[in-house]
Amino acid sequence: MARFEENYEILESDRLGRYLVAKRDLARGELILVERPTVVGPHWDSDVCCLNCFRNSCTICRLCRRAPLCYDCTGHDEAECRFYRESNLDINFLFNHFNVVTSVRCLLLYRTDRDRFWEMRRMEAHLEKRRGSEIWDILSKYVVEPLLQNGAFDRVGDGEGEKLTVNEDLIQHCCGVFDVNAFEIRGNGTSQSVQQNCFVRGLYPRAALMAHDCVPNAFISVDGESNLRVYAAVPIEKGQMVLFNYTRCLFGTFERRAHLRKGKYFLCTCARCEDPTELGTHLCSVRCTNCSAGLCSYYSKVTKWKCDKCPHELTREYVKQVFTNARNDAMARSFEIPELEEAITRHSATLNPRNSLVLELKQTLAGELRNLCLASHPANVPRHLLQRKLELCAELLDVLRVLEPGISRLTAIGLYEYNVSLWNVTRKNFETKEISAKELLDNLIKGESGLKQSISMLLFEHPTTPEGQLTKRAMQDLKELREEIAQVRALVGSNLKPLAEDKPSIID
Numbered sequence: 001m002a003r004f005e006e007n008y009e010i011l012e013s014d015r016l017g018r019y020l021v022a023k024r025d026l027a028r029g030e031l032i033l034v035e036r037p038t039v040v041g042p043h044w045d046s047d048v049c050c051l052n053c054f055r056n057s058c059t060i061c062r063l064c065r066r067a068p069l070c071y072d073c074t075g076h077d078e079a080e081c082r083f084y085r086e087s088n089l090d091i092n093f094l095f096n097h098f099n100v101v102t103s104v105r106c107l108l109l110y111r112t113d114r115d116r117f118w119e120m121r122r123m124e125a126h127l128e129k130r131r132g133s134e135i136w137d138i139l140s141k142y143v144v145e146p147l148l149q150n151g152a153f154d155r156v157g158d159g160e161g162e163k164l165t166v167n168e169d170l171i172q173h174c175c176g177v178f179d180v181n182a183f184e185i186r187g188n189g190t191s192q193s194v195q196q197n198c199f200v201r202g203l204y205p206r207a208a209l210m211a212h213d214c215v216p217n218a219f220i221s222v223d224g225e226s227n228l229r230v231y232a233a234v235p236i237e238k239g240q241m242v243l244f245n246y247t248r249c250l251f252g253t254f255e256r257r258a259h260l261r262k263g264k265y266f267l268c269t270c271a272r273c274e275d276p277t278e279l280g281t282h283l284c285s286v287r288c289t290n291c292s293a294g295l296c297s298y299y300s301k302v303t304k305w306k307c308d309k310c311p312h313e314l315t316r317e318y319v320k321q322v323f324t325n326a327r328n329d330a331m332a333r334s335f336e337i338p339e340l341e342e343a344i345t346r347h348s349a350t351l352n353p354r355n356s357l358v359l360e361l362k363q364t365l366a367g368e369l370r371n372l373c374l375a376s377h378p379a380n381v382p383r384h385l386l387q388r389k390l391e392l393c394a395e396l397l398d399v400l401r402v403l404e405p406g407i408s409r410l411t412a413i414g415l416y417e418y419n420v421s422l423w424n425v426t427r428k429n430f431e432t433k434e435i436s437a438k439e440l441l442d443n444l445i446k447g448e449s450g451l452k453q454s455i456s457m458l459l460f461e462h463p464t465t466p467e468g469q470l471t472k473r474a475m476q477d478l479k480e481l482r483e484e485i486a487q488v489r490a491l492v493g494s495n496l497k498p499l500a501e502d503k504p505s506i507i508d
């Protein structure tokens with residue numbers, strides 16, 4: 001891994017703490033670093049699951065007689081097994097207190113890898129900001145107390161010289177380090193069917209040094225062995241910070257800032273957060289009630305909702321009400337297409353068609369249309385629904401171009417969905433003779449180019465993740481699309497007509 005050190009250096013400032021900076025110009029898609037995890041473990045709030053693969057557990061380890069395992073796994077980490085075996089913990093301890101698993105793993109580093117233990121101790125946990133907070137009290141009850149009351153760590157460090165004093169602050173530090181720094185691990189190689197309520201996270205001390213920005217220039221992927229790779233999403237010049245988005249790209253500024261303040265303990269002041277229009281995307285803007293052509297955005301310096309077309313200002317109460325209405329609808333999540341359409345129309349009128357809450361409804365709608373297409377043959381899906389999916393994807397891609405430039409998982413998915421819909425709509429238009437064979441060919445070629453662009457981004461995803469599965473499907477689609485292009489090209493070339501009647505097989 002040493003060779004990656006020529007890619008970045010670690011700097012430090014009062015505001016950011018430690019952060020990564022490019023040591024040389026990095027090209028789009030270039031690998032910046034690879035890191036194996038210091039600790040991988042379930043979120044403290046997860047359901048009981050296999051300690052080896054995080055799938056549903058149904059048995060226990062034959063050696064320590066405490067660790068939950070699944071049918072396929074015969075053991076778990078050796079040091080962890082020894083720890084539970086030698087402890088005086090009740091046989092049901094982990095079933096009653098599964099919340100402790102990841103903290104125990106952090107503490108066991110003291111036995112297994114002292115350097116990594118001290119590295120973990122050095123990581124930012126925001127202990128003082130968390131002390132006495134709601135999360136502190138919850139973790140005291142569910143993690144700290146079970147470990148201290150049961151004397152679980154009385155013997156850690158025995159036989160290795162120094163004895164580790166495990167107290168409340170140390171356990172809270174382990175929890176804080178995970179909350180502030182850990183990356184989610186989705187469907188890694190050993191946990192293909194990770195159960196719904198087992199949220200697995202990994203600690204990567206080097207990658208965790210990336211500072212946050214709401215428009216990142218780097219992205220990550222995690223492979224089947226839980227190794228994490230950091231890539232440049234766009235070209236990064238020497239001396240620029242390597243920036244990762246800690247929160248959700250399509251959240252509006254209020255939600256992003258709240259999420260970062262609550263979970264990462266800082267107020268984000270990036271260019272996107274400081275711009276009332278969110279770089280022109282208007283994700284947080286509300287339609288003006290005076291001129292209706294204008295959009296009102298929040299100017300935090302003067303604490304006012306001001307219109308961009310007229311002198312009108314909205315009251316806080318009004319804005320709060322329209323946001324609450326839309327949030328309630330987004331949370332209620334009706335999956336009926338007509339109801340989603342109705343909610344989108346209603347909230348577009350008060351917020352705006354690109355407001356993050358409306359976009360959330362649109363994403364749900366696009367997902368429903370996608371399910372419909374998957375459940376039936378494209379030929380049976382009404383054209384107006386395919387056309388609607390196209391519009392929704394195009395709108396989402398427009399926003400992503402600004403907020404997640406370069407290589408992006410969301411863009412890759414959007415491009416895939418857009419181009420598959422384009423393919424299907426084009427076929428239908430040709431079937432009904434609304435377009436010529438030449439236009440069919442042009443659109444198929446356009447779809448091929450979009451699909452290739454999507455695959456070029458999806459290829460960064462590990463095969464066992466949902467996006468990895470999508471890559472496989474997209475490659476198969478590309479193959480079929482190319483075959484179809486070859487057939488249509490031959491027909492256009494030989495000038496056969498009328499194509500729709502003579503060659504229905506091409507579009508079936």
Ligand SMILES: C[S@@+](CC[C@H](N)C(=O)[O-])C[C@H]1O[C@@H](n2cnc3c(N)ncnc32)[C@H](O)[C@@H]1O
Nearest residue numbers: 015016017018124180181208209211212264266
């Ligand atoms: C994952 S850690 C990053 C490493 C950390 N800077 C360190 O020294 O260990 C996240 C923490 O870094 C700081 N941080 C990261 N990005 C920031 C930003 N854009 N503005 C302010 N603080 C930031 C915050 O303290 C945040 O809780």
